[in-house]
Amino acid sequence: MEKEELVFKNYLVSHGLKYTPERKIVFDAIISFSGHFDADTLYESIRRNKGKLSRATVYRALPHFIATGIVKESLRFEGRTHYEKSLGTEHHDHLVCLGCGKIIEFKDEKIEELQNKVCKKYSFKALDHKLGIRGYCKTCQKK
Amino acid sequence: MEKEELVFKNYLVSHGLKYTPERKIVFDAIISFSGHFDADTLYESIRRNKGKLSRATVYRALPHFIATGIVKESLRFEGRTHYEKSLGTEHHDHLVCLGCGKIIEFKDEKIEELQNKVCKKYSFKALDHKLGIRGYCKTCQKK
């Protein structure tokens, strides 16, 4: 069993939960993804490749993956929550193109530091943050 | 008629739309708010103070207020979109307490500048952005 899978299994077991075949199917599907995805994309890809699994099982599994740090909520748009793998991926923020839907990831250390400063100023204990900049990508500006 | 009201009326008229009594009711309710609100809060406050108005009318009016810059989407949490007045309010970002729901507003010029730099780097034309930091406020940390 790979490291990530162990992380997940250990999380489950230590919380009195079980590493079931269904959760392994979801795990495999998530690992096979690169980039961003939403719950339905995940569900459909599982149905296509591994046969049937209830939509509810996918929705129920997601919080566990988030709790272990394997998956992160990335952005909300088009009425859905979008996720992304976060194991083996550094934290980053997003530029979202309103024209073509393209997502550009970036990370700026200075912005991160300044956020910490802001939190200190307000005695605020930060857990996470999301910075999303909406606009138009290079390609879409020409139209 | 006040300045903001004229801005709104002009926007409507110049778009072939009408400044109806219902839209004025929504306008007044929004102006009377301070702080953040969601569509339902707005709707309920109108019902309480001004009597009946369809929920659909509130939802239909919101995009017009956003288009004129009177209202801005501020953050999404608790499954709803939250808005805030943006006339007479400077741009700012948010710290959201997961414990008590308190929202702290802040603005850091340096962060804003660095965002512009990021956009330049990617030839990205930004329209707006949202930075939301989730965590626990001073009070809630003690529990």
Add this chain to the structure above:
DNA sequence: ATTGAAATTGAGAATCAATCTCATCAATAA
């Protein structure tokens, strides 16, 4: 191998914000 408590699952129902439908109403222009 058997048992039983506790967790999990599937299927569909329920929820909830947000949008849409449509018949009716209001404003304006011809």
Add this chain to the structure above:
DNA sequence: TTATTGATGAGATTGATTCTCAATTTCAAT
């Protein structure tokens, strides 16, 4: 007046997400 166009209310609808509950599975202890 009549036609046109936009606006409204009430409720239906959508679509994502969550919940319900009976049936099944897991797993540790017999």
